[in-house]
Amino acid sequence: MTSAMLDRRRLLVAGGAVVAAGASGLLLPAMAQGLQPTRSMPGGSNNYRPGAPIVDRIGGGGFWMTGSVRRAGDGVPLSGQRIQIWAHTTEGQERDPQSHGATLTDENGLFRLEMPQIVPTFGQPHAHLAYDSGTFETVFLRPIMPSARDTSLEAHFVLQPA
Amino acid sequence: MRTAKATLIWVAIALVVAVPVAMAAASPLLKWRDAIYIVAGLAGVLGFALMFVQPLLIGGYAPGVPRDKTRGVHRLIGGLIFAAVAVHVVGLWMTSPPDVIDALLFRSPTLFSPWGVVAMWAIIVVAVMVALRQSLGFSPRTWRAIHTALVSVTIVGTAVHTLLIEGTMEPISKAVLCVLVVAVTVKVVADMRVWRRRARRR
Numbered sequence: 001m002t003s004a005m006l007d008r009r010r011l012l013v014a015g016g017a018v019v020a021a022g023a024s025g026l027l028l029p030a031m032a033q034g035l036q037p038t039r040s041m042p043g044g045s046n047n048y049r050p051g052a053p054i055v056d057r058i059g060g061g062g063f064w065m066t067g068s069v070r071r072a073g074d075g076v077p078l079s080g081q082r083i084q085i086w087a088h089t090t091e092g093q094e095r096d097p098q099s100h101g102a103t104l105t106d107e108n109g110l111f112r113l114e115m116p117q118i119v120p121t122f123g124q125p126h127a128h129l130a131y132d133s134g135t136f137e138t139v140f141l142r143p144i145m146p147s148a149r150d151t152s153l154e155a156h157f158v159l160q161p162a
Numbered sequence: 163m164r165t166a167k168a169t170l171i172w173v174a175i176a177l178v179v180a181v182p183v184a185m186a187a188a189s190p191l192l193k194w195r196d197a198i199y200i201v202a203g204l205a206g207v208l209g210f211a212l213m214f215v216q217p218l219l220i221g222g223y224a225p226g227v228p229r230d231k232t233r234g235v236h237r238l239i240g241g242l243i244f245a246a247v248a249v250h251v252v253g254l255w256m257t258s259p260p261d262v263i264d265a266l267l268f269r270s271p272t273l274f275s276p277w278g279v280v281a282m283w284a285i286i287v288v289a290v291m292v293a294l295r296q297s298l299g300f301s302p303r304t305w306r307a308i309h310t311a312l313v314s315v316t317i318v319g320t321a322v323h324t325l326l327i328e329g330t331m332e333p334i335s336k337a338v339l340c341v342l343v344v345a346v347t348v349k350v351v352a353d354m355r356v357w358r359r360r361a362r363r364r
Binding site for chain 1: 199254257258260270272326327
């Protein structure tokens with residue numbers, strides 16, 4: 001009788017373990033997907049010029065473009081990634097070569113590049129950023145400034161292996 | 163006295179058209195734009211401002227224009243608006259081809275783009291219909307209904323397009339122009355009772 005009760009208890013514990021395993025099994029795939037990759041934004045690649053040089057600063061500066069680059073899934077910061085930036089600024093229109101520049105992410109996957117003040121063009125104050133170095137899938141972003149008076153703007157990349 | 167009143171009305175009309183254009187021409191954004199982009203933007207503003215005059219002419223609110231000349235002036239200004247739209251679109255295309263192509267294909271990230279493109283197509287259809295009016299052979303009543311429907315699309319489309327843009331237009335003069343253009347259009351369309359099946363007998 002005692003053994004029968006123990007058996008039943010064992011059975012319950014075992015059953016509970018199976019249920020718990022099943023539940024975690026259902027959860028696992030969702031957790032494995034983790035951080036979703038950033039999708040290119042419509043119009044992001046407009047007026048892109050391949051091979052913008054890595055610069056300390058675009059033009060005279062005064063405006064800060066900042067952001068981060070992480071790996072999809074586990075969110076590990078990606079260092080040394082080349083991010084290209086261009087915009088219509090006080091020193092040139094989007095197509096002008098002097099409006100383009102590139103920078104690399106630091107050991108924490110962060111980048112920041114000083115550039116001239118962005119001014120509204122084609123109806124919105126916005127910037128363009130590109131990752132297209134090939135190791136990961138190409139992503140073009142087109143973030144919009146909440147106000148044309150802002151002197152900085154952020155953009156974040158989550159990249160998936162190409 | 164009548165002349166003085168007519169002069170005042172024309173001064174008011176000229177101000178409604180000229181003030182938003184002048185204020186856009188004084189925008190601080192212009193110093194960071196090249197000539198083609200500046201002309202393209204101002205052509206858009208001028209084209210929209212001229213839309214204010216069109217219903218006034220048809221509704222008989224523009225004094226001093228003889229009744230038989232009204233249509234000619236209306237057509238002339240219509241031609242100017244069409245030309246302004248052409249300069250606007252071509253100039254923007256020269257400034258940034260991919261942005262204009264995105265807009266024309268309705269895949270632009272900016273909300274104002276489809277409103278402008280629909281307004282453009284409506285005015286293109288208007289221009290083609292005006293050019294072919296003789297051969298189309300519509301009755302005046304049918305013509306008026308179709309023409310009113312199409313220009314209404316252009317006016318509403320342009321007003322929304324304009325309001326959503328952060329550009330060279332000064333915000334208050336832009337809002338006032340939008341309200342005035344839509345208001346005179348609604349007033350004249352209501353006066354003419356375009357939607358009536360039979361023309362009202364006077």
